[in-house]
Amino acid sequence: MKLKKYDSINVIPFIDVLLVLLAIVLLTSTFITRGIIPISLPEASNANTLKANKEIIIVIKEDGTLFCNNNIEGLKNIEEHILQFPKDTPIHINSDKNSKFEIFVSVLDMLKRYEYSNISIVTEK
Numbered sequence: 001m002k003l004k005k006y007d008s009i010n011v012i013p014f015i016d017v018l019l020v021l022l023a024i025v026l027l028t029s030t031f032i033t034r035g036i037i038p039i040s041l042p043e044a045s046n047a048n049t050l051k052a053n054k055e056i057i058i059v060i061k062e063d064g065t066l067f068c069n070n071n072i073e074g075l076k077n078i079e080e081h082i083l084q085f086p087k088d089t090p091i092h093i094n095s096d097k098n099s100k101f102e103i104f105v106s107v108l109d110m111l112k113r114y115e116y117s118n119i120s121i122v123t124e125k
Helices: 012-034 074-080 101-113
Strands: 056-060 066-068 091-095 120-121
Touching: 056 074, 066 074, 066 120, 074 101, 091 101
Parallel strands: 056 091, 091 120
Antiparallel strands: 056 066
């Protein structure tokens, strides 16, 4: 039996594999750029709205005044406001570099008293 000699290569299976790889790359790149896979959610009349964990931003100005989320002033008012949030809520402290360290420590002490653990101090690079 004599073997047939092929003068050309069959590229159709190669093209099929490339098209599958292209589809995978396009799908994953869409997911990476947006961070989510776009979907259309169904509607329901008895659905509960989700409460997103907001971050709390505490600002300590140079003169020692305290603000929380740009509208609540004073340590006692901030304390009452923060207690409404869960313990894992991200809390960012923006303190002026010329403010008293005592005020900064009192804010940290208040947060630790209520066992808030997700605390970060905002700085400039």
